[in-house]
Amino acid sequence: MDKKLVIVYAILISLFTIAYPFMKSSESYLTEVNQDNELDQKIKCGPIPDRNLQDMKKKQNKANIIFTMDDGWDTQYTKAFPILKEKGMKGSIAVIPTKVGTSGYMSLSQLNTLYSSGWDLMNHTYSHHHLAHLSKQKQKKELSQGRTWLNNHCYKRASDIAVYPYGSYNQDTLNILQEEHYRSARTVIDGIQSNNLKKYEVPTINLLPSTNVEWVKEQIDMAIQTKQTIVFTNHRFDKEADAAQMNFDPAKFKEIVNYVDSKKDQLNILTYSEWLDIKGIH
Structure with missing residues (x-):
């Protein structure tokens, strides 16, 4: 050398x-x-306040309505939030941390307002990939980073409730949720949730441009009669349908909210985590 x-x-x-x-x-x-x-951060956030168990028990034998919204689009704050707030109702947002504060999505300040108003902020994974296309290790990382981001911003109440991006999941996903002690997960599979709950495969009624409001009212009445649960899902709120067909007319949403309000003595209007509390799922 x-x-x-x-x-x-x-x-x-x-x-x-x-x-x-x-x-x-x-x-x-x-x-x-x-x-x-x-x-x-843990000291700053503090513990999650316990809910009144007596109030929970009073609500156990009724139908349930849950308004969920995916991705954290800004129109969920500017258009849907005022409609629900007017009737004293709350929703549940599936947050994508990498989208927060970017064009078309809610800011951190807006998320803070929703959370402090009693809304749930759920785990839509960190960067919104098709989970079924990923290895188990990468799926676990996506879910874990999403939950950590929510917890680090003091959004702890529903950080262990997952919403599958694009409705994509497989057996690895279900195993991860079980191993990591997630409370529940919502799909995009259409349907009313029966009393036989598969907690990691909760169905939904997707509110899309083609959705007929009168049909939605019939589903609400059916849920009341059978004491079942409807989990509604929305994305963007705009009158005109877009190419993705994932938006919903705010006027139609308001009509549905008003109908739910007219039936409020016969059902519970809850956030996702409140529903799980009633079901005793921890």
């Missing part, structure tokens, strides 16, 4: 030997800082 290279290697090894203890010290320091930040 060339003598000059030998000298260079010797110098590099000497420098690494000198620097290594400081590198380890720095790594240890950063670990301690991260742990301190996590502890500070």
Whole structure:
């Protein structure tokens, strides 16, 4: 070997030997800082308040209506939130952390307003990939990062409730939810939730441009008669249908909300986590 290279290697090894203890010290320091930040975050957020169990028991033998909305689109805040608020109702948003504050999506401030108003913020994974297309390890990471983001922003109430992006999941997904102690997960499969609950495969009624409001009212009446549960799902709120056919006319949404309000003595209008509390799913 060339003598000059030998000298260079010797110098590099000497420098690494000198620097290594400081590198380890720095790594240890950063670990301690991260742990301190996590502890500070836990202290800042505080515990989730317990709900009144007596009130929960009074609601057990009624039909349930749950308004969920996927992705965190800004129109969910600007158009749907005022409609529900006017009737004293709350919803549940499936949040994509990587979309928060970007064009067309809600800001962190808007999410804070919803959460402090009693709305649920659920785990729609960190970056909204088709879970069934991912390995089990990558699925677990997507779900875990989504839950961690929610918890770190003090949105703990529903961070362990998953909503599958694109409705995509497989047996690996179900196993992860069980292993990681998630409370429930909602699909995009159309239907009314019967009393025989599969907690990781909860169906929904998707409110789309083609959805007939009179048909929706019939489904609400059916749920009341059978004491079952309807989980509604919305995406964007706009009058005109878009190419994806995932938006819903705010006027039609208001008509549905008004109908639910007219039946409020016969049913419960809940967030997703409140529904699970009534069901005793923890």
